[in-house]
Amino acid sequence: MTLLSRMHRAAGVFLVLFLLAGCASSPEDATEGPQVYDPIEPVNRVVFAMNDAVDTIVLQPTAFVYKNAVPDPIQDMVRNFLLWLRSPVVVANSLLQGDTENAGSATRQFFVNAVTAGLIDWGDGLGWGYRDEDFGQTLGSYGVAGGPYLVVPLIGPSNGRDIVGTVVDIFFDPLTYLVSGPGARNAITIARGTGEAVDFRARNYEGINDLKASSVDYYARLRSIYLQRRESEIRNGQPPKGVQSADGSEEFQNFEPSDRPQSVTGELPANAN
Amino acid sequence: MTLMHRAFFGFLLCFALVAAPAFAGSKGETAEQFVESLGDTAIAMVTDKSLVGEARREEFRKLLNANFDMRWIGQFVLGKHWRRASPEQRETYLKLFEESIVFTYTNQFDAYSGQTFEVTGNSETGRYTVVSSRIVDPANSSSNVLVDWRLIEDDGTFKIVDVVIEGISMGITQRNEYSAVIDGSGGKIDSLLVKMEEILENLRRRA
Numbered sequence: 001m002t003l004l005s006r007m008h009r010a011a012g013v014f015l016v017l018f019l020l021a022g023c024a025s026s027p028e029d030a031t032e033g034p035q036v037y038d039p040i041e042p043v044n045r046v047v048f049a050m051n052d053a054v055d056t057i058v059l060q061p062t063a064f065v066y067k068n069a070v071p072d073p074i075q076d077m078v079r080n081f082l083l084w085l086r087s088p089v090v091v092a093n094s095l096l097q098g099d100t101e102n103a104g105s106a107t108r109q110f111f112v113n114a115v116t117a118g119l120i121d122w123g124d125g126l127g128w129g130y131r132d133e134d135f136g137q138t139l140g141s142y143g144v145a146g147g148p149y150l151v152v153p154l155i156g157p158s159n160g161r162d163i164v165g166t167v168v169d170i171f172f173d174p175l176t177y178l179v180s181g182p183g184a185r186n187a188i189t190i191a192r193g194t195g196e197a198v199d200f201r202a203r204n205y206e207g208i209n210d211l212k213a214s215s216v217d218y219y220a221r222l223r224s225i226y227l228q229r230r231e232s233e234i235r236n237g238q239p240p241k242g243v244q245s246a247d248g249s250e251e252f253q254n255f256e257p258s259d260r261p262q263s264v265t266g267e268l269p270a271n272a273n
Numbered sequence: 274m275t276l277m278h279r280a281f282f283g284f285l286l287c288f289a290l291v292a293a294p295a296f297a298g299s300k301g302e303t304a305e306q307f308v309e310s311l312g313d314t315a316i317a318m319v320t321d322k323s324l325v326g327e328a329r330r331e332e333f334r335k336l337l338n339a340n341f342d343m344r345w346i347g348q349f350v351l352g353k354h355w356r357r358a359s360p361e362q363r364e365t366y367l368k369l370f371e372e373s374i375v376f377t378y379t380n381q382f383d384a385y386s387g388q389t390f391e392v393t394g395n396s397e398t399g400r401y402t403v404v405s406s407r408i409v410d411p412a413n414s415s416s417n418v419l420v421d422w423r424l425i426e427d428d429g430t431f432k433i434v435d436v437v438i439e440g441i442s443m444g445i446t447q448r449n450e451y452s453a454v455i456d457g458s459g460g461k462i463d464s465l466l467v468k469m470e471e472i473l474e475n476l477r478r479r480a
Contacts, residue, residue: 232440
């Protein structure tokens with residue numbers, strides 16, 4: 001089976017999920033986590049548990065060795081290279097969002113760093129940075145809702161919109177057209193995915209371990225973090241317009257502490273205590 | 274209503290209209306100063322190598338209760354389940370909630386490596402004042418972390434009710450997580466308390 005036919009099949013599956021999302025009603029209580037919409041939670045939890053096992057058995061030990069045995073300058077080069085490979089996708093999506101400034105920064109970075117095959121980031125510390133953009137964010141910026149929350153094997157948290165985005169981004173990636181033959185293409189996809197996973201896990205080694213250790217429900221915590229983070233990335237870190245947003249501002253506006261009859265910040269609700 | 278009354282209220286209204294924007298500005302600045310001084314105190318505490326173990330946790334606990342409205346946050350995080358909780362469950366929950374925060378954060382003190390803290394602005398959203406800030410890592414200038422602080426004002430004193438790190442609200446995250454545990458066990462608040470106790474035990478062991 002070729003990569004393309006596999007993609008077609010995947011696209012079919014997600015179309016079905018999208019339609020399901022459209023039919024299903026909105027999440028239970030609008031004031032309790034408005035953006036959490038997880039219709040296939042039991043399936044997601046199984047996939048999540050498998051991913052977590054892979055993390056514990058394979059990824060975490062690999063990242064530990066990588067972090068401690070590989071010299072820091074080499075680790076930086078790996079990271080620079082991975083970011084450099086991604087930059088054409090950032091350029092394409094920035095342009096689609098009408099953000100020529102970010103597209104310009106990413107383009108400059110791509111050509112300047114190409115001189116050293118992407119291994120060195122020549123713009124580091126010069127304020128040349130750009131935001132990461134992907135097609136999931138592009139869709140979001142045009143008002144496409146996240147759809148159902150999904151945990152993808154080996155990849156992790158995602159949702160309907162972002163999975164479509166991930167597939168579309170493959171077409172924005174020059175590597176897709178430069179490499180011939182599905183064998184070589186798959187090998188590169190796997191190598192790159194592994195590299196990104198190890199790099200990410202190594203840079204957030206303690207952070208992820210602490211997050212896991214302090215969670216009463218690691219699945220629910222990561223779900224909430226993923227959804228909020230994506231909302232924020234779509235808005236490019238800007239505060240939402242108005243309080244009628246899915247980022248939780250509304251939850252704060254609606255919240256009335258029940259033990260504060262005298263407070264200017266909340267009136268005593270009728271059913272308090 | 275007499276003419277006198279009307280004149281008085283007219284005057285009061287004018288005064289309020291003039292005073293309001295000026296007051297709002299200074300309120301935002303006061304909130305900024307509040308967060309700024311909290312940041313300074315926190316960095317001083319983190320870098321104080323003589324402060325270890327229970328003494329460090331006690332200092333942190335004091336700082337937490339002086340600057341954060343823990344009862345407010347605890348209620349927000351428990352959400353719709355707060356109303357159903359018995360007074361005993363509420364007290365147990367609030368205690369566990371505070372202790373998990375104390376252990377989670379004091380356990381990470383040693384990860385500090387010279388980051389600085391700067392306040393960058395403020396805004397009003399509804400009932401809240403939001404102070405924006407930035408944590409700068411001198412070793413890696415491109416990895417700034419943006420942190421927003423949501424504050425309420427009660428009788429002229431500010432209290433923090435939420436911390437938003439790179440768009441991720443700690444309050445919302447905890448609320449989603451806790452409600453997943455309670456809903457997953459058929460609505461039993463005690464099952465959350467048991468889980469929280471287990472996690473706290475883990476965190477104590479890591480301390």
